[in-house]
Amino acid sequence: MKENFVQELKWRGMLHDVMPGTEEQLLKEPTAGYIGFDPTADSLHIGNLVQIMTLVHFQHAGHKPVVLVGGATGMVGDPSGKSAERNLLSEDVLRHNESCVKKQLAKFIDFSAGANSAELVNNYDWFKGLSFLDFIRDVGKHLSVSYMMAKDSVQKRLETGLSFTEFSYQLVQGYDFYWLYKNKNCKLQMGGSDQWGNIVTGTELIRRKDGGEAFALTTPLIKKADGTKFGKTEQGNVWLDAQKTSPYKFYQYWLNASDEDTATFIKIFTQKGKSEIDALIAEHSQAPHLRKLQTELAKDITARVHSMEEVNKAIKASSILFGNSVTEDLISLDEQTFLAVFDGVPQIAVSKSAYENCANVTDLLSEVTQGKIFPSKSEARKMISGGGVSINKQKIEDSTHKPDYPFLLKRFLLAQKGKKNYYLIEIIN
Template sequence: MNALLDDLQWRGLIAHSTDLDALGAHLDEGSVKFYVGFDPTAQSVHTGNLVQILLAKRLQDAGHQPFLLVGGATGLIGDPKESGERVMNSKELVHEWVDKIRSQVSRFVSFEGDNAATMVNNYDWTAEMSVLDFLRDVGKHFPVNRMLARDVVARRLEAGISYTEFSYVLLQSMDYRELNRRYGITMQTGGSDQWGNIAAGVELLRRSDQVRVHAMATPLLTKADGTKFGKTEAGTVWLDPSLTSPYAMYQFFLNAEDAKVVDYLKVFSFRSREEIEALERATLEAPFKREAQRALADDVTDIVHGRAERDAAVAASGAIFGRGELGELSEATLASVLSEVGGSQVDSDATVVDALVAAGVVESKGAARRAIAEGGAYLNNERIEDADLVLAPEALLHGRYAVLRRGRKTVGIAERI
């Protein structure tokens, strides 16, 4: 098999594909033009999309040419959801999100060299197409019985599905045909939840243009209990730092389960097989050291936000638990820690007892006073001696933040207003 596909299989990145032998032979012929699409259904891409983005980078690093499609047209419709009809966003909002997502995904691939990446928007070839042309040139190639058999459509039929969402597969399939005609693209990648749409595009090209093209899909990542990866109690882990801070992203990957951390390393890290296998052994032999988790958190935060933000996240992680200098943390980093570990605002005349409760470190003022009396309560890593101490600005980080800790592990932040 092709060496690239062999590595992708080892990393668990191939869930579905057209003929793998034919795909491998195609990749061996030279630089292949491929595409992956992102619909602007939110203002940011997330960790699930990052799987596709990094796959595109792996393919580009192997000499192939990526085309990154942002769906200005398909984003106006929305792929059918199992839970019911999507809310249709305004054109203005979708176009705004297109620009944001284009900017985000373009940071991960190179736009220079012989296999430079290209950004495309399917609104460019869809917006001016007439209904008659769409029905004659695209719709006639889609048997309704096969469309009805699609899993998501079949599950939605009883409750109801609009013609708009039912026809989404035609739009995405048309993208593959248009990109093949315009640029000679012969491979599409995506997530396994998109495999029905991806395969339909392959079939459309075979039926309408008598062209053979290729496709592959990655599996959807899950946690050990089978639930979807990339969700926290606070919600989706976004790549936009204004939605998910670098500190929060670092903590998310640092907390990866032992049972899944090696799987995540294979997908999100560019470490070699030998390095990952060594981390796998370390996890089995000394899981308490969490070497694989630290490597995963380091690598993902580096890739998404850069080394400086990763260093800040590591410093913050250590400092709030008493293993570093809190005074060196920036105000932005402390704000992100506040949103991640929990806490609340306190009035200007609040005492450390009030702050311990507000930060969620203790349940009551009585418990706060007991912790202080026992010598187990800390303000900005300094043991609290006086339960009546008022949180004056000069005693706080950046004049407003109080990192409160009880013992070694219970931490929260209060912000003085």
């Protein structure tokens, strides 16, 4: 084998648990391994990134990654997450999501690499034709209730209650593994640490039903050093889809990672080698204020998910928005640069007359901008008196001031709420 996959994950801090014999199997021969994704949205988000990177390394080590889109399982809902039961997705939506997800995955793993090409399957395809009776005869028969009850995911829910559907989830997922084992010669399932129980049900099913041997490997749950959830912002998930999360925002998310987190993230979310990462970390600790690590991390991931071009735009935008620029710097930008910089910033159109007629800044930032910056005058006023609002990089001191700010490019105003929230107001005739 080109590389020892298990060891690779280990030094990257991506290995939580692995079934005995897995490493040997992977060193013995190129092996097919799969990870399941929920097709609940038409885009993946960065919470999925650990699993995606696992597949990247897996393929890189010479193995064949199989991506399972959980069309069937997504309908049932895994009790491991405490979330309520899921809604049924229509087949149309399912197919749409599947193709979107595949497009995004193609940026990471190679679907036309010859022998170890990645492959995408949807478990809806083998579940839709399977009758309930067949399922309980062929699958349910092999596992005892006490075995299923022993799982953590079930135990935790016993108090609060879980439906039979959720209880059977592990069988459904276990059958996936079995099916892939039989039909795709897939011997390994990977996933987050919360999936361990479900994965093992699969290997157990393969053993009991077929006497076959299959393996399991899980990655740790990623947490941030401050204890908050990884991958969430005020606005919700950080998506890979540029429509849902602009490349600028995406880049910013990574750039904002704390020192501690960045050292972990860069191992997990980039393909950089050990020596390169060690050097970067050393360099960073020499001059932490330069935030070399964050920059490298943000660049690497943004370039992969979007493009190098988007990275450059994001860097440019960041340096203008966060550098020590003043009104003059903004005015001096040419139109093309200006628009590129503010590509990912929300834009609000305001008619010229509305702008001229508004009595004070407070109105401008609330009513006149349709509540998109501040939903009410009170909030605007509070934030202004707290010193948290700037226009064109100039702090607003007086909330009753009548707007007379110099336009940028003859028609824009840059409003800033706090340090990181920008809005572009366009004055139109």
